[in-house]
Amino acid sequence: MPRLAAASLAGTAVEFYDFFVYGTAAALVLGPLFFPEFSPLAGTLAAFGTFAVGFVSRPLGSVLFGHIGDRHGRRPVLFASLLLTGLATVGVGCVPSYATIGVAAPVLLLVLRFLQGLGLGGEWGGAVLLTAEHAPPGRRALWASFPQIGPSVGFLLANGVMLALSAGLTDAQFRDWGWRVPFWAAGLLAAGGLLLRGSLAETPQFERITERARLPLAEVLRGHWRLVLLTAGALSVGYAVFYAVSTWSLAYGTERLGVSRTVMLVCVMAAVAVKGAVTPFAAMLGDRYGRKPLCLAGCAASALWMFPMVELLHTAEPLLMFTGFAGALLAFITMFAVVAAYLPELYEPRVRCTGAAVGYNLAGxxxxxxxxxxxxxxxxxxxxxxxxxxxxxxxxxxxxxxxxLLPETAPARERARRPSGDAAAV
Structure with missing residues (x-):
């Protein structure tokens, strides 16, 4: 399990690095470089529009790679999704600016962002099922939470590189070529992730499936459409809170409050580091007390904390902004630490890769x-x-x-007594 968890964590870290580095660049530099004829506000909106395309393509990626995962195994998904996302990210770093090739620049940016999202849409399902379907009963949430730490690591890597470049280069150098370096580095990270995943074995639950779904998406839509919609709606708050902190706040702090890029990045990165450190502890609570109570608590905390977070952000004081961000991300991870175990447990194994991934990415x-x-x-x-x-x-x-409206998938103590260890039967 430690080797599997490490491989899953490393892969999701690389894929989310690719995804997050684009969000940071969109907040800081992509507007002026690729939409120079727009006003500053309109340029930021246009850059965030290309950012949004990656989320639109994620459900399509979950359908494509979910089909592969349910028909041919979880393992092939891990390789194909990581390769696609890595290549698309390197491509973003090579796109000339609007001043060089005109309107072709934002078009290329849009296409590559679409491919990024397509790859990431398949990554989550494969990485989570690799650990969740290998994990012993009573510890499934803990082991499945390791891929959920990957986004924190990826975010810290992406923003750490951006922070170092922003601090070490002049503004002109950063806008000219410095912002491209994190995208080029994605190629090396993807190669390392592929090597690490080379020795992974297929999950035992997939190998036990005697009759595999011919069209997994059709089965999910026919028999689990209500579940997909509920999980998408349930997880929406996690995405909204995380990207409000990690992406919107960067643009708001630098453009509206006049806070330096370095200060904003440090505040957000510190809050994300706290979130990553807390993830396995929240997952252990999910194994002990169930998935649903943690998710309900995280939603309630998010609803109550958003107004204090906005007030703390508006102070433009680093310590207060960090406090606001950390509180929001702790509420977020209370939910998302357990959903890696929760979502797969809601679906039967033959359509699990498609169902869990589509619900998760539709929420995005x-x-x-x-x-x-x-x-x-x-x-x-x-x-x-x-x-x-x-x-x-x-x-x-x-x-x-x-x-x-979602069911609890079973308390840990009850699940540990089940001979099969498979909570999907609940």
């Missing part, structure tokens, strides 16, 4: 793709952006209702 469209755009529009005038807080709290209430 509802919560992650729209949040930076909506938040930028409703941020308001000179006062604290209460419209953003109201929007995020509203999503939290919606997610709370969806989680309330």
């Amino acid at each position: 469209v509802l919560g992650g793709a729209l949040t930076p755009l909506v938040a930028t529009v409703v941020a308001g005038g000179g006062g604290p952006p209460w419209g953003v807080a109201a929007y995020l709290s509203g999503i939290a209430v919606l997610s709370l209702g969806c989680f309330a």
